Amino acid sequence: MESVAELLGTEYPVIMGAMGTISNVELVAAVSESGALGLIASVGMDSGGLRKAIAEVKELTSRPFGVNLVARNPLSSAMVEVMADEGITVATTSAGSPAALTPLLKDAGIKVFHVVPSPALAVKAAQAGVDGIVAEGGESGGIQAPQAISTLTLVPHVVEAVDVPVIAAGGIHDGRGYAAAFAMGASGVQIGTRLMLTEECRIHPDIKRALLEAQPGDTIVLPMGMGSVRVLANDLARSIADMPPEERVSRATEAWMRAPAAFQDGDVGSGLVIAGECSGAIDEILPAGEVIRRMVEEGARILGSL
Ligand SMILES: Cc1cc2nc3c(=O)[nH]c(=O)nc-3n(C[C@H](O)[C@H](O)[C@H](O)COP(=O)(O)O)c2cc1C
Structure with missing residues (x-):
């Protein structure tokens, strides 16, 4: 089986979580430059908006980056064409059925990772032919499933339920969380909240301050x-x-x-x-590349010492 980093075309098995309208292009590019996968969140965009965002990220980095598509959004199918035209090789899909976009993306030669909140939905996504699953626990920032499951419970169950690589998400903000994800059988991580508290993230300084104080x-x-x-x-x-x-x-x-x-x-x-639960554990604004580097290095050190 290809490793997650091979599937993503990156140095590290780390994905930037889609973050609605706040995943600014500078942040996407900085994450990709660090060796992880930067991700454009397409929510609120049309095909033209996505094409423009892709062009802007390409101005800032020549490294791979991906796009998150909202599975239930009728505009997403047209966005797959834009992605194929622009040479995007990785998509995450969320908020809807994995069957909606997976065949289109696969036909376009784009790797697909579907975000799920439960083992049952992970099985459905695997049946739809995805390349990997993002198992997102209830600690995460953003929309939650009705009976959200914590990352610590969710990830090992999803790993047992499917044969494709599993990427853990929800509450991961440093090397300890990174190591824990691999200890649970995940093959990569997706992080959101930690990247809000970076120099490149363009949210208002008062919001960053409130998150730091949390x-x-x-x-x-x-x-x-x-x-x-x-x-x-x-x-x-x-x-x-x-x-x-x-x-x-x-x-x-x-x-x-x-x-x-x-x-x-x-x-x-x-x-x-x-914001996710881990906002209460973050007390420093760093360059995004530093966040990724520290997380991966600390994670590897911990895993090596276990
Ligand atoms: C501000 C914010 C906006 C988000 N918007 C989206 C989104 O548009 N689509 C999506 O699939 N996930 C969204 N998420 C979830 C993230 O992609 C990611 O899975 C999550 O943040 C991981 O958990 P963490 O915040 O504990 O790191 C959002 C998260 C945050 C914090």
Whole structure:
């Protein structure tokens, strides 16, 4: 079986998690330059927007990078054509059935990694013909499955359930998490929240400060119309959590839709700050390349000493 790094075309078996509208091109390129896989998040884009983002990343790096496609988005099929035209060789797919895009991507010669929250969905993805699975535990930032499973429980089960490589995601922010992922049988990691606290990530400095100040336990899961979302437990999030159930869902959905604006202008009074549990454990803004290098080196050292 090809290793994850071989499948990705990278030095390290590490993928940057898709992060909605905040995966700016400088961050994508910096991750790829470090030897991991930078990833453009296509949510909110059309084919033209994706082509432009790909061109911008190519200006900054000649190393491979991938694209995340929203499986249930009707615009995603046209984006596969753009990816093939532009020579993109890796996609992650999430939020929808793995059967929706896998055949198209495979026909275009693009490797596919589907993000799943459960062993049952991992089996479906493997049956759909994916090259690998991203097993994302409930610690992660962003949208959560109704009965989210923690990374520590999810990953070994997914590894047992499928014959394709498994990439662990959710709560991994340093070499200890990296080593733990491999100890559980994963062949790579995907990280999101840690990359928000990097020099290249363009979110507002006030948001970075709030994330740096967060302590373990300072995130909360809010129910929305389409699943739940893990966010920083700031005043806005706590006030929504205290609302009666009917109001809570509509207010959370509304505030979630304003998250991209809040990330840009720092207005956390109206928009939610999407972030994973590990935000409470990160206390330093670093260049993205340094985050990756430290994680991989520390991880290898730990694995060697076990
Ligand atoms: C701000 C933010 C936005 C995210 N947006 C997306 C997205 O658009 N699509 C997706 O598949 N995952 C999304 N995720 C999940 C990440 O891709 C990744 O799997 C997750 O962050 C890993 O867990 P961690 O945050 O604990 O590292 C998002 C995560 C964060 C923190």
